[in-house]
Amino acid sequence: MIAAPKPDLITVNVDGRDVSVPKGTNVIEAARQVGVDVPYYCYHPKLSISGNCRMCLVEIGMPAVDPATKAPIMDPATGKQRINWIPRPQIGCATNASPGLHVRTQTPQIKDCREGVMEFLLVNHPLDCPICDQAGECKLQEQATGYGRGYSRYIEEKNVKPKRTRLGPRVTLDDERCILCSRCIRFCKEIAKDDVLGFVDRGSYSTLTCYPGRELANNYSLNTVDICPVGALTSTDFRFKMRVWFLKQTNSIDTESSVGANTVVWSREGVIHRITPRQNDAVNDTWMADSGRELYKAVRAADRLASCRIGSAEATLDSALLTAGTLLREAAGAVAVVGSGRSSVEEQFLTRRLAESLGTSAHLVSRTGPGDGLLISADRNPNVRGALVTGLISALPPSRLEALAAAIDAGKVRAVVSVGEDLAVAGLTAAQLAKIAVVYLGTHVNATSAAARVTFPTLTVFEKSGCFVNQQFRLQRFHKAVPGPVGAIDDLAALSKLIGAAGGSAPADLHAVWRELAPAVPALREVSLAGVPDSGLVLDSAPYAALPFVEGETLHYKPAAKA
Amino acid sequence: MAVVPLERKPLTFAERTYLPQIAEGLRTTWRHLVRPKTTLEYPEQRPAVPAGYRGVPTLVKDPNGREKCVSCQLCEFVCPPKAIRITPGGIAEDSAHAHVEKAPREFEIDMLRCIYCGMCQEVCPEEAIWLQSQYSMTGYSREEMVNNKARLYELGGTLPDEHFKWDHKKAAEERGGGHH
Numbered sequence: 050m051i052a053a054p055k056p057d058l059i060t061v062n063v064d065g066r067d068v069s070v071p072k073g074t075n076v077i078e079a080a081r082q083v084g085v086d087v088p089y090y091c092y093h094p095k096l097s098i099s100g101n102c103r104m105c106l107v108e109i110g111m112p113a114v115d116p117a118t119k120a121p122i123m124d125p126a127t128g129k130q131r132i133n134w135i136p137r138p139q140i141g142c143a144t145n146a147s148p149g150l151h152v153r154t155q156t157p158q159i160k161d162c163r164e165g166v167m168e169f170l171l172v173n174h175p176l177d178c179p180i181c182d183q184a185g186e187c188k189l190q191e192q193a194t195g196y197g198r199g200y201s202r203y204i205e206e207k208n209v210k211p212k213r214t215r216l217g218p219r220v221t222l223d224d225e226r227c228i229l230c231s232r233c234i235r236f237c238k239e240i241a242k243d244d245v246l247g248f249v250d251r252g253s254y255s256t257l258t259c260y261p262g263r264e265l266a267n268n269y270s271l272n273t274v275d276i277c278p279v280g281a282l283t284s285t286d287f288r289f290k291m292r293v294w295f296l297k298q299t300n301s302i303d304t305e306s307s308v309g310a311n312t313v314v315w316s317r318e319g320v321i322h323r324i325t326p327r328q329n330d331a332v333n334d335t336w337m338a339d340s341g342r343e344l345y346k347a348v349r350a351a352d353r354l355a356s357c358r359i360g361s362a363e364a365t366l367d368s369a370l371l372t373a374g375t376l377l378r379e380a381a382g383a384v385a386v387v388g389s390g391r392s393s394v395e396e397q398f399l400t401r402r403l404a405e406s407l408g409t410s411a412h413l414v415s416r417t418g419p420g421d422g423l424l425i426s427a428d429r430n431p432n433v434r435g436a437l438v439t440g441l442i443s444a445l446p447p448s449r450l451e452a453l454a455a456a457i458d459a460g461k462v463r464a465v466v467s468v469g470e471d472l473a474v475a476g477l478t479a480a481q482l483a484k485i486a487v488v489y490l491g492t493h494v495n496a497t498s499a500a501a502r503v504t505f506p507t508l509t510v511f512e513k514s515g516c517f518v519n520q521q522f523r524l525q526r527f528h529k530a531v532p533g534p535v536g537a538i539d540d541l542a543a544l545s546k547l548i549g550a551a552g553g554s555a556p557a558d559l560h561a562v563w564r565e566l567a568p569a570v571p572a573l574r575e576v577s578l579a580g581v582p583d584s585g586l587v588l589d590s591a592p593y594a595a596l597p598f599v600e601g602e603t604l605h606y607k608p609a610a611k612a
Numbered sequence: 613m614a615v616v617p618l619e620r621k622p623l624t625f626a627e628r629t630y631l632p633q634i635a636e637g638l639r640t641t642w643r644h645l646v647r648p649k650t651t652l653e654y655p656e657q658r659p660a661v662p663a664g665y666r667g668v669p670t671l672v673k674d675p676n677g678r679e680k681c682v683s684c685q686l687c688e689f690v691c692p693p694k695a696i697r698i699t700p701g702g703i704a705e706d707s708a709h710a711h712v713e714k715a716p717r718e719f720e721i722d723m724l725r726c727i728y729c730g731m732c733q734e735v736c737p738e739e740a741i742w743l744q745s746q747y748s749m750t751g752y753s754r755e756e757m758v759n760n761k762a763r764l765y766e767l768g769g770t771l772p773d774e775h776f777k778w779d780h781k782k783a784a785e786e787r788g789g790g791h792h
């Protein structure tokens with residue numbers, strides 16, 4: 050990985066325009082800053098430089114000085130300092146900006162270089178675009194449009210290589226398409242720290258493969274598919290499913306853990322086809338875990354709740370609300386609310402309002418697992434920080450609802466409203482569930498929905514908008530990618546109606562909630578929903594510095610030193 | 613605009629008898645009675661469709677019976693009225709055409725939407741979709757007017773192939789060598 054750029058700026062000249070860049074920036078990035086596109090394949094901003102594709106060739110030169118006196122040599126024709134151009138082109142990815150460096154990217158020599166490199170890359174590349182999943186987002190297609198010759202001069206025979214090698218459970222390799230850029234190899238070695246890929250054989254016979262007896266099975270393997278500039282590495286799940294140009298992109302957040310990796314959800318006509326990472330240099334760089342890419346499958350799972358229920362019978366929203374209201378009134382004074390670290394900030398705010406209007410406080414349950422030191426943290430709830438910020442809870446949640454269980458056993462709690470938490474998993478026994486009246490808001494069938502007296506079907510993270518607060522106290526927005534199933538109710542609307550049934554009142558849509566949330570929550574007083582940038586907004590974490598958060602170190606996050 | 617009054621000419625005697633006009637009319641009638649017929653007893657008789665006619669879009673197979681479409685969805689993308697709807701899919705590894713890897717699982721063309729523009733045929737990189745000589749599409753319901761994959765292949769049949777690009781590739785693979 051490139052070391053964090055030092056703040057001292059130096060000036061370089063790209064195609065006649067001066068640009069100030071931090072020291073250590075390479076020519077590709079410096080050119081990008083003045084809007085000059087230097088084509089490349091093997092370079093990746095988050096990986097080491099290997100310089101093997103030669104697509105990024107540029108001409109470079111330095112201002113001429115007299116070797117003896119170090120005095121600048123002027124060019125009498127222009128009156129400026131003469132530039133000593135290096136006669137042969139250099140690769141831009143491995144050339145770091147140095148003060149006064151001059152770069153030319155538009156000369157006939159560079160054009161020839163690019164066309165030559167393209168022609169060589171295409172020598173053995175199959176004419177696979179009609180059956181290739183990368184078509185539409187393929188660097189080779191893009192650069193061929195700019196620098197290809199449109200017909201082939203190659204009359205020799207093209208190579209034949211294996212077309213569907215299984216590299217691992219989630220990645221399939223088409224060897225013919227590989228341009229040997231080694232991005233995938235470097236990713237496995239440098240980021241995933243699972244050095245399984247390498248090239249065997251030489252020349253045109255070079256082939257990407259796993260080390261003998263190993264496979265590409267780590268939980269970050271699909272990132273190699275993302276960074277493969279061509280269609281060589283394909284996702285076995287997404288393979289041959291849909292052309293990317295039909296897919297709508299929606300910004301979202303990975304809900305697997307409190308890392309809150311930024312993602313893009315790709316959907317067509319209300320059906321999600323894949324999830325890929327979205328670059329956020331302060332959170333997840335350009336990566337995400339494989340496990341987070343599968344979460345969309347819950348959206349169209351067979352056990353999805355899609356209608357209100359009273360007991361096990363389907364009911365209308367109104368009658369379900371009426372029944373819930375009656376249950377809550379009957380148990381007045383003995384109602385508990387269980388919120389969730391998976392709910393959005395807005396939902397947690399309304400959960401707090403619900404608890405307040407019922408005269409109780411909310412319980413929350415933690416969900417932990419081993420952190421992997423990269424993009425999955427030990428806290429598997431995406432939004433425990435949100436619950437702290439919105440005042441839903443004031444201490445870190447326990448891993449089981451023991452206090453609630455004890456209260457139920459003692460008869461002090463006779464009804465529980467659970468906002469998306471499966472109470473059976475959270476530590477209540479079947480006997481305890483049977484003793485109380487459960488009102489459940491949830492997305493899928495589970496033990497709690499089976500035991501619930503009233504169930505409201507709500508939306509998954511892909512079907513609604515809102516915010517999460519990740520482990521860095523970074524407020525991040527997620528957006529609605531697809532509509533929810535017919536019959537499901539937006540969580541905010543359901544909570545608002547429940548608050549109504551409990552005798553309070555609360556707004557039911559995102560923007561209206563924010564109008565009340567911003568003034569009511571100290572940390573968000575200065576924040577507006579529209580003002581949260583795509584890269585998130587870091588909130589003040591000082592008030593919570595003393596809490597013993599469970600997270601260990603992950604990418605871009607270091608836990609506060611334990612006192 | 614100036615108005616120019618025109619004087620109507622009085623009819624001649626012959627014109628007032630109407631006889632020349634009647635004779636002329638009868639001449640036309642008789643001429644058509646003896647001329648060769650130009651109309652057809654449609655639908656029993658069908659016109660000969662000229663080559664290059666743009667009729668109903670169909671899917672075709674190559675002379676070896678392989679379905680040529682690889683479900684690249686370019687036709688779906690280009691179709692101006694969005695008449696085409698494809699569900700892509702892979703080809704099973706034990707199939708004789710496994711080397712092509714991809715084929716449509718379902719392919720629907722809504723003939724109530726199709727405007728017979730021929731863009732799909734023009735864009736297809738596999739020469740798999742052809743507007744052929746079939747011109748009459750009728751049905752009693754909207755569903756009947758949607759041609760599914762089976763129907764499209766039934767309408768399309770087999771067309772000659774110049775390239776056999778996939779077969780060449782497979783042969784090279786089996787030979788263990790390269791190909792052009």
Ligand code: SF4
Nearest residue numbers: 227228230231233277
């Ligand atoms: S498989 Fe893709 S990323 Fe890996 S070396 Fe080949 S082209 Fe590069």
Ligand code: SF4
Nearest residue numbers: 691726727729730732
């Ligand atoms: S002929 Fe034109 S309108 Fe009809 S299916 Fe093809 S592209 Fe669509």
Ligand code: SF4
Nearest residue numbers: 681682684685687736
């Ligand atoms: S008919 Fe042709 S353009 Fe349409 S999906 Fe099949 S191969 Fe692609």
Ligand code: FES
Nearest residue numbers: 089100102103142
């Ligand atoms: S990007 Fe510079 S050599 Fe590949």
